[in-house]
Every structure is written in C-alpha cells, then in structure tokens.
Amino acid sequence: xxxxxxxxxxxxxxxxxxxxxxxxxxxxxxxxxxxxxxxxxxxxxxxxxxxxxxxxxxxxxxxxxxxxxxxxxxxxxxxxxxxxxxxxxxxxxxxxxxxxxxxxxxxxxxxxxxxxxxxxxxxxxxxxxxxxxxxxxxxxxxxxxxxxxxxxxxxxxxxxxxxxxxxxxxxxxxxxxxxxxxxxxxxxxxxxxxxxxxxxxxxxxxxxxxxxxxxxxxxxxxxxxxxxxxxxxxxxxxxxxxxxxxxxxxxx
Amino acid sequence: xxxxxxxxxxxxxxxxxxxxxxxxxxxxxxxxxxxxxxxxxxxxxxxxxxxxxxxxxxxxxxxxxxxxxxxxxxxxxxxxxxxxxxxxxxxxxxxxxxxxxxxxxxxxxxxxxxxxxxxxxxxxxxxxxxxxxxxxxxxxxxxxxxxxxxxxxxxxxxxxxxxxxxxxxxxxxxxxxxxxxxxxxxxxxxxxxxxxxxxxxxxxxxxxxxxxxxxxxxxxxxxxxxxxxxxxxxxxxxxxxxxxxxxxxxxxxxxxxxxxxxxxxxxxxxxxxxx
Numbered sequence: 001x002x003x004x005x006x007x008x009x010x011x012x013x014x015x016x017x018x019x020x021x022x023x024x025x026x027x028x029x030x031x032x033x034x035x036x037x038x039x040x041x042x043x044x045x046x047x048x049x050x051x052x053x054x055x056x057x058x059x060x061x062x063x064x065x066x067x068x069x070x071x072x073x074x075x076x077x078x079x080x081x082x083x084x085x086x087x088x089x090x091x092x093x094x095x096x097x098x099x100x101x102x103x104x105x106x107x108x109x110x111x112x113x114x115x116x117x118x119x120x121x122x123x124x125x126x127x128x129x130x131x132x133x134x135x136x137x138x139x140x141x142x143x144x145x146x147x148x149x150x151x152x153x154x155x156x157x158x159x160x161x162x163x164x165x166x167x168x169x170x171x172x173x174x175x176x177x178x179x180x181x182x183x184x185x186x187x188x189x190x191x192x193x194x195x196x197x198x199x200x201x202x203x204x205x206x207x208x209x210x211x212x213x214x215x216x217x218x219x220x221x222x223x224x225x226x227x228x229x230x231x232x233x234x235x236x237x238x239x240x241x242x243x244x245x246x247x248x249x250x251x252x
Numbered sequence: 253x254x255x256x257x258x259x260x261x262x263x264x265x266x267x268x269x270x271x272x273x274x275x276x277x278x279x280x281x282x283x284x285x286x287x288x289x290x291x292x293x294x295x296x297x298x299x300x301x302x303x304x305x306x307x308x309x310x311x312x313x314x315x316x317x318x319x320x321x322x323x324x325x326x327x328x329x330x331x332x333x334x335x336x337x338x339x340x341x342x343x344x345x346x347x348x349x350x351x352x353x354x355x356x357x358x359x360x361x362x363x364x365x366x367x368x369x370x371x372x373x374x375x376x377x378x379x380x381x382x383x384x385x386x387x388x389x390x391x392x393x394x395x396x397x398x399x400x401x402x403x404x405x406x407x408x409x410x411x412x413x414x415x416x417x418x419x420x421x422x423x424x425x426x427x428x429x430x431x432x433x434x435x436x437x438x439x440x441x442x443x444x445x446x447x448x449x450x451x452x453x454x455x456x457x458x459x460x461x462x463x464x465x466x467x468x469x470x471x472x473x474x475x476x477x478x479x480x481x482x483x484x485x486x487x488x489x490x491x492x493x494x495x496x497x498x499x500x501x502x503x504x505x506x507x508x509x510x511x512x513x514x515x516x517x518x519x520x521x522x523x524x525x526x527x
Contacts, residue, residue, distance in 0.1 A: 145347060145348075145349070147345050147347040147348075147349045148349065148351075150313075150318055150343070150345060150349075151345070151349050153317075153318055153336065153337055154316070154318070154337050154341070154342070154343045155362070155363050155366055156336060156337060156339070157366070166351070169351065169353040170351075170352075170353070172353065245396075246352075246353075246394050246396060247352040247353065247394065247396050248352065248394075248395075248396025248397070
C-alpha cells in the first residue's frame, strides 16, 4: 500500500473512530446519530433479510438507466454541437449557467405530466447529468490535436473512421471525466427525487424511516448509499488515474 | 540518347502551382504560394527553406494532397494528386502526432493494421523498423513515457513501416534541442539511404538543410516562390560530421544571402530589405 493510500485510509478510520467514540461516549445523542458499528450491523441485517432488495434494485436500476441515457445522449449532442459552431456560440452561456438552476424545481412539473412513476425520476437524473457530459464532450473534442486529422488523411481514413479511431481515443480522457461527473450527478438527482416524492426506492425508504424514528434502518441504508457511491467513484477514479498516467496527463 | 537516359527521373512535380486561401470575415483572399515549379528527382533529398509564413508547409501539404492547389498541376509518379493523399506518400509533421493511447509498437503498426496485413508480417515489419529507429527496447512504452525526440522517432517509424516512396517531413525537428536535431538528422540520412525513398524536408534551419540535402530550394517571402535551388554536391553516405567541411559554410552563406532580404520582408522591414 502506498503512503498516500495509507494516509487516506487512516483519515477514514480516524473519522469513523471519532464518530463511534462520540456516540458511545454520549457526546452525540443516540436518538440523533447511532454509532457507525450499529449502522454496519443494521445494514448487514437489511441485506441478510433481503427486506430492502426490491428498493435497492429499483434505485440503482434507475441510476444506471439515467446515467446511461445522459452519457449516450450527452455525447451525441456534444458531437453535434461541436460540429455547429454558431449553435455552440448560442448555447455556451446556457451550458455555463446550467448548474446554477436547481433542476429539482421541474420535478413537480414532470410528475404532473408523467405521473408518480419512475419516468420523472429518470428524467431528473438525465437532466442533472447530461450537461456535464455535453461539456466534457465539447472539451474533449476541442483538445483533439488538429494534426490527428491530417494523420488520418495521410492514412486515407474517411471522416467516420478518423472520428472513431483517432478523435474518439484522443478525446477519451475528457469523455471519461464527463462519465464520472454524470455518475455523481445522476446518483444525487435520483436519490434526491426519491426523497422529495416517489412511490418507492431507497430515498423514499430512508425518508419513511426518518419519519418513523427508525434510526437503524435509516442509517443502515444511508451507509449503503455512501459505500456504493464511494466505491463506484473510487473505481472510476483509479481507472482515470491509470489512464492519465499512461498518457502523461496531470490529474489532481 | 545517352544524355536522355542519364537524366534524373522526376518522382513528383509542381507546375505553376498556386494556393490562395479564401478571404475570411471580409478580409481579402491570401495568396500563400506560388506560382511555383519544382521537379523532385527520384531518390533525392530535397530541403525547402524560407522565411516564416512563406508557404513552406503549404507547399508540402499541396504536394501531399492534404490541400488542393488553387491552380497548376501536382503530379506524383506520373499521376495527378487531387483530393486525397496518394498511396506511396508518407508525411511526418512538426507537431507530436503520436497516438498517446497506443504503445510504441501499436503506434508503429497502426497503418499496417488498417491495411489488413497479417499479424505475423506486421510484427516482423514493426520489429525491423523499431530496431532501425533505436526504439526496440521501448516497444511496450507509451508516448508519454518518452522524450520529445523519441516521440518524433515513433512518428517517423509509423511512416517508415509503410515503406513510402516519397517521404515529406514538415519541420519534424522544430521542437527539439540543437544536439538532438543533429542526431535526428543523422538518423534521417540513415533511413533515406536504406529506403531509397525521395525525401522532401521543410525546415527553417539553414544548417539542417545544408547538412542533409542534395538540393535546397530557397523560398521568397509570401507568396512563396523559389529564389534559387542550390546543389550541395554531398556524397550519399554523408552524416552530421560534414558541418566541419568548408563547403558547408559556403552553402549556408549562400542560402542566407538569398533569404536575408526575404526574412526582413516577412518581418515587415521592407525598407531595410531595400537597403
């Protein structure tokens, strides 16, 4: 294990240890926060009994669908906007200010249109993630060296072949940044939508557990979300780092 | 008849070629090149020198088929060049054009794989070229792990492996330090002798042109035309040690005589150029 990885792990262990000590020692009221060890036991119980399996599958399924749509559609729209400079000039200010608008304000409108189903949640997930992917695609295509187009022509490659075999790999690190952001934004949007109003899903179950003062269930499922979000992002981060190192790109 | 058969064979040519860039945003069109004439002899090493912005790279791109000529005729091996880069022409650019997502071996094999060659033959050719270019120990490395000079060698290897008959080098050593450029010059001479290809080198370095070439075309300020084509008379098995030859200084001096006024014009010092 590298020193940095060890330090990272140490920070997490110390933080969790302090929280455990504060809860056990009475510094934090047990009715407000339960010790992390109890959260872990509650999560293990939920997973072992399978009582929340349906909700878990539903929520993560919606996240996967939202992110997949946002990444695919965001990439296609990014390519189209990149090919149309005037359209891009018109849209650039909108992209720049997009995340200043809380997308959730449109959630009630979507429920009114599509009903209280998975569709409004997927749409909110897509809307929250797609612009990150569009911007990443534009950035990636902007940074494809022009010389690669010439190399493609020297190799007598057509436009599609040049795009797929040269431009796409050249832009890939930036596209991957878009995927990372889309995963985070999509995840946040889906869980938040379920919190606000949904017939089912992890967000709804956590919200119900909060209303029922069922702290073990609430914190157990919160722990599950924290673990899944952290693991997914760390896996993406590791891929990104390895890719960047191979290409000599500095990442922070 | 005797004289006719000993006449060098023309490999590629430009006849009365011009390149005019259309005006953008209300600006007038820019006449970047010509009219220019050039006959590249089969197997020769020809360098083009000239002031910045004189159209050297435009000349190379028109000859390669990367840009259309606005008028005139471009020929390669007896066929007109129009629309696309003909088979048999390889180009090495000034910018780092290595593919950062591929290893050195995969970079080199790129064109062969596209051509659908058998993997065993690809391996044989790639090994051969990488050995020749001194890159064999770096076959599994990625470009980011190499120096600028080595990355440029990867680009040369990727071109060389396709066995082009005309190699166009667009200031390939422009971003390298002086010592590395001298050594890269030796490597280019080595590959030129080995392949027997015709080489056209675009450079702004008079010493590089004088060291490497059989003939050197000195270009005027924009729109670029040849002011003089200088024959160096170097033996074919030359290397960078010829920089100590007294004729080397004469050649660079003659090139500078041609280019000094043109460079001043290119810098906007028209009055100094007139004096």
